[in-house]
Amino acid sequence: MxxxxxxxxxxxxxxxxxxxxxxxxxxxxxxxxxxxxxxxxxxxxxxxxxxxxxxxxxxxxxxxxxxxxxxxxxxxxxxxxxxxxxxxxxxxxxxxxxxxxxxxxxxxxxxxxxxxxxxxxxxxxxxxxxxxxxxxxxxxxxxxxxxxxxxxxxxxxxxxxxxxxxxxxxxxxxxxxxxxxxxxxxxxxxxxxxxxxxxxxxxxxxxxxxxxxxxxxxxxxxxxxxxxxxxxxxxGHAVTRPAPTAPNPGAAVIEAQDLVVRGARKDHALKGATFTIHSGEVVGLAGVDGNGQRELFHALIGTLPIESGRLVFAGDEITTTRACTRLMEGMRLIPEDRHEEGVIQDWSLVDNATLGLQRIPPLTNGPWSDLVARRSLAQRVADRFKTKHSGLYKSMRSLSGGNQQRFVAARALELDPKLILAFQPTRGLDVDGTAQVYAEIRNACRNGAAALVASFDLDELLENCDRTLVINNGRVFEPLTGQERDRQAIGQLMVGAK
Amino acid sequence: MNSLGWKQIVLALVAFGCIALALVGIGVMPFDALSELIRGSLGTKNNWNETLKHTTPLLITGLAVFIALRAGLFNIGAEGQLLVGALVATAVALKMPGLVGAVLSVMAGTIAGGLWALPAGLIKAYRNGHEVITTIMLNNIAAALAIGLVAGPLRGGTGLSTSTDVISESSWLPNVYQDLPFRLSLALPIAILLVWVIAVWIKKTVAGFELCATGANPKAAETAGVEIKRVTVRAMTISGALAGLAGAIQVLAYEHNFYAGFSSGFGFDALGVALLAGASAWGVLPAAFAFGALAKGTTSLQALGVPKGLSGLLLGTIIIVFAAYRYRKVKSHD
The missing domain is CATH 3.40.50.300 (P-loop containing nucleotide triphosphate hydrolases)
Known part of the structure; x- marks a missing residue:
């Protein structure tokens, strides 16, 4: 041939x-x-x-x-x-x-x-x-x-x-x-x-x-x-995955009740989403793209207004709380689109490490930014997933896509997170990188945080999360008891054929 | 990454070549023109005096445009904000002579400039109306208002021209150094201090960080918890306040009254200053000085028979060549 x-x-x-x-x-x-x-x-x-x-x-x-x-x-x-x-x-x-x-x-x-x-x-x-x-x-x-x-x-x-x-x-x-x-x-x-x-x-x-x-x-x-x-x-070597530890669910970290949110086209992207995530667990959010994942994450972090419903974070109602307050209270986001939402390409790694954490001590002292603390933060963020870079003061643009993703994922684990919202946290990452990111997210959760991970790759979620929720047409579903790990049953929930 | 590409060098050669040809065309040797340009701006005490006098308002308005630019806003309205600031400062200083009056006059001018820019900020943030359009419109309103006021209510009792009375000498900003005919007004050190304040504010405060994030990538800034609408309004207002301050200082330090044609387009030259300044507030310093020297030097060129239009051409050419160096697209590799 x-x-x-x-x-x-x-x-x-x-x-x-x-x-x-x-x-x-x-x-x-x-x-x-x-x-x-x-x-x-x-x-x-x-x-x-x-x-x-x-x-x-x-x-x-x-x-x-x-x-x-x-x-x-x-x-x-x-x-x-x-x-x-x-x-x-x-x-x-x-x-x-x-x-x-x-x-x-x-x-x-x-x-x-x-x-x-x-x-x-x-x-x-x-x-x-x-x-x-x-x-x-x-x-x-x-x-x-x-x-x-x-x-x-x-x-x-x-x-x-x-x-x-x-x-x-x-x-x-x-x-x-x-x-x-x-x-x-x-x-x-x-x-x-x-x-x-x-x-x-x-x-x-x-x-x-x-x-x-x-x-x-x-x-x-x-x-x-x-x-x-x-x-x-x-x-180049046999892939070993850290053995997943069992979840130890504690108090509720985030409780969403009947969230209704309008999307970019002013239609209802979320039509009454209800779910609870406890400290200590990594929860997957499965779903076909465009079923309200994006709007749910924006509503949780506070960049989309909630039309009706209630959102409770660590016991406090935050339905109308500003995004910066939520971040200061311990919410962290790995955004869907790292190029547009996650980083500023022309900025250095040091400045990008600060992005989203800029108001949180020890990075600040009153109105002042602590430049030394910011640099050591950037060093930690770059080291956590071994981001390949040619200098912390070089621009983000000089990093490859996968390395930018590592950097953004590592940043969300910094400064004592309580709730990690991860939208396709391993997008563009290889086998090793994916395993590391999930291991660290799980690690943070075992230390008291909670995580919500959205992905379009159901297998990845089933493999790495403690349990999986399904989003379909603006509503969140929980698989029936006994079907929590059933690929078929979850797949049917994803397309609404229940 | 910082090495010059051959395209930039060719551009510079072609641009300055065109100017040299134009000079030869009107019978002036390019070298003579260059030496006259330098002599006219920096050659004598008097020329230094004029250059620094021209530099001061450019420095402050340049800073005003610069800070808006950092927030992703083109404040074309510095000219109008400067006029309003100068007008209000003059009115206050006329009513209240003396040191207290001078301080109040500066404050009033600053606030007036900020308020003049506020609508542009609000319209941009909450109605997505482009600031270039709104600030240009506010410029025209400011110019008409200024002429109307100096022709009417604020018109001075003496003289025939449309201008206000001269403010009391007790309100004037003093000179910090004098070696006649060279005078260094307190205005210049104040302007340099302002550069320092803005530079530190941008680099070392959370608010400065968030302002720059908004300008660099509003979507990423919003995701990072920055309230980009508020930052937009704030940046526009600060920018206007600085331009208003420039107007007030211009009155107290140099002009001592307000008249039709008060500003020779400082607010517009400020755009060029801010573009040349680049990413750091410190860049405003050399940029404003270069503009001041060129403005003064090109006036002297007229004595050689070089028309004013051609010196404007020279200034424009320099901006374009500089911008071509500075805003060269950095090649990314993935």
Whole structure:
């Protein structure tokens, strides 16, 4: 079988740092190929070389066995290579159709009817359906992902690179995505999936390439491997998880009664959410994206007003209390979107470590900030999950996505937290990082704090939380007794089919 | 990261090349123009005097625009706030001569400037009306109000021009050093002290931290418990108060009365000062001095036959070249 892509001896250096060292990579035509590895293993760098966004220091690239040397991504796109990056490039203010054709309009005039016809044809081929005139802001994450795939088809991509395509998707949507990808492959497309979710690789992919520390460590047929073997190859040693300790629930830390909250579109995103979390326990919040998780977290931390209902925190009613007071009382947040809500990219690590804790002693002394305390805090935050950085006074922007996530997660565990609100706390983290973050959250809870962890990855929650709540259509449900760990039963609660 | 890219160097060469060509076009040798520019601003005691006199209001209004900029607000209204501050300060000083009157006059001017900016802050925070639009409108209202008042109720008894009476000498800000014709008014040390106060406030207080967070990323600031609406209103008001203070000090230290055409656009030049200043309040110091020296130096250039428009062009070019250096997009790597 001829390879669609063959990369040989790829080396890429950022300054003195080698992100890739002598990597060979080969993908067969018509296959779904997984590329796995820890954060910083070089997966994204390798794919950006293939996509023309980076020029390798050394090495050669063959597409359909013809040597290519891209000057930029436009070059790669014109040779039918397409990439969907982890953060979708959908522009909310434009319609779906405008997003689809943006940058690849094909003509000076825009014949809307003809474009819609072709768009419908491409979408129908995949079994997708779009309202092309609707604003893209209304798209759910899975719909946005689908639109990104149709964008690749619109550009006649035959080699498709998807970077962490299921990071924001529910299990059902993930499975559906892979069915679409397999269909594309069966029609002659070549699909490369960059992922850290091993179960997906085992279930859906044909071959897998493993990178570690910028080097290729293995290239295997998936049928000849197993989840355990893959995990070991990725990390470089057997993965040991700290044995989960039993919860020791104490007094109620947060009690929500019939919370009603309006979302961004002024509709009721929460329609009477009721639940209680006790000190000492880590509680998961499972649910398909867009069922009110976002609004619940904003209402809990105090950045969205509560229309009706009651919120009690450590015995005190806080329904209308300001966010800064809640933070000072011990609430901590790992926000959903670390780029936009979690950090200030242009600020140093020291200033970012302070963000959200700026009013809490020992960082303050009356109106004054204690700059020495802030620096030592930053040092602790960076050390806790071994954030890789080149200096505490360097900008947050200089950190990779995974390292920013480590930093934000570590910050939420600082200065004696009482309630840790974690929205996808391990987003973009590797196996080891995920295990560490959960271990530390559990640790804090065993010392008297409580945690609410929202994730779209049900398996991750079942594995790491003491119990799991389900949010569906603005209401919070508790699995029936006896079904607390029942994947099937919880999955049904998630989609409201009870 | 801080090395200059060839694009910036080419930009600078092209920009200054254009100016040199324009100078040659009107028959002035660029080198002569440069030496006259330096002599005219820093060459003699008198020129130093004029340069520092011009620097002082730029320093305070520059600081005003700077602090709004840190909160993510473009205060285009420093000019109007300065006029209102100067007008109110003059009125108070006329009513109450003497030291107490002078102190009250400064306070009244400061408060007036703050109140003049307050609507822009409120509209921005609670109605999401853009501060650039509202402050420009407030500028026009302030200018019309000032002319109306000096032509009517506040018009002085002497002279034909539309101006107020001169305030009592007992209210004047004293000179701290004098070597005639060079005079150093107390106004300049006060302005420098203000730079220090703002610099420390921004770096070392929680309020300063939260103000900068709001400007850098309002969403992240809000998530971190910062009440961004209040911070917005506060920043706009402080900015206006500083501009009003600049107006009051201008009256007490240099002008001693208020008249139509009181400000030569200090509030607008302040925008350039604040942009050049960058991320630190200390940057306002050299930026204001550079503007002051250029303003004075380019006036002298007119003696060589260089029209005033061309010196404005020179100033604009320098701002653009500096901004191109400073606001170069820093390449990120993921």
């Amino acid at each position: 001829t390879p669609a892509v063959r990369m040989t001896g790829i080396t890429h250096r950022f300054g003195a740092l080698a992100a890739l060292e002598d990597v060979d990579f080969e993908v067969a035509v018509g296959s779904v190929h997984a590329l796995v590895g820890e954060n910083g293993a070089g997966k994204t760098t390798l794919m950006r070389v293939l996509y023309g966004a980076l020029q390798p220091t050394e090495g050669a690239l063959f597409v359909d066995e013809i040597e290519r040397r891209w000057r930029n991504s436009a070059d790669a796109i014109s040779h039918h290579i397409g990439m969907v990056s982890q953060h979708y490039s959908i522009i909310h203010e434009l319609t779906c159709l405008q997003n689809l054709v943006l940058g690849a309009e094909g003509s000076f005039l825009l014949p809307a009817d003809e474009m819609k016809k072709r768009a419908d044809h491409l979408a129908a081929k995949m079994g997708f359906e779009f309202d092309w005139d609707a604003e893209a802001s209304g798209l759910s994450p899975s719909a946005a992902q689908k639109l990104e795939i149709v964008k690749l088809l619109w550009r006649d991509s035959r080699i498709m690179i998807l970077d962490e395509p299921t990071a924001m998707l529910s299990p059902v949507d993930s499975d559906a995505l892979y069915i679409s990808l397999k269909q594309l492959a069966s029609e002659g497309a070549t699909v490369i999936v960059v992922t850290h979710r091993i179960p997906e690789v085992v279930q859906h992919c044909e071959r897998v390439t493993i990178l570690r520390g910028g080097k290729k460590v293995a290239d295997l047929r998936v049928s000849e491997t197993s989840a355990e073997l893959l995990a070991e190859l990725i990390v």
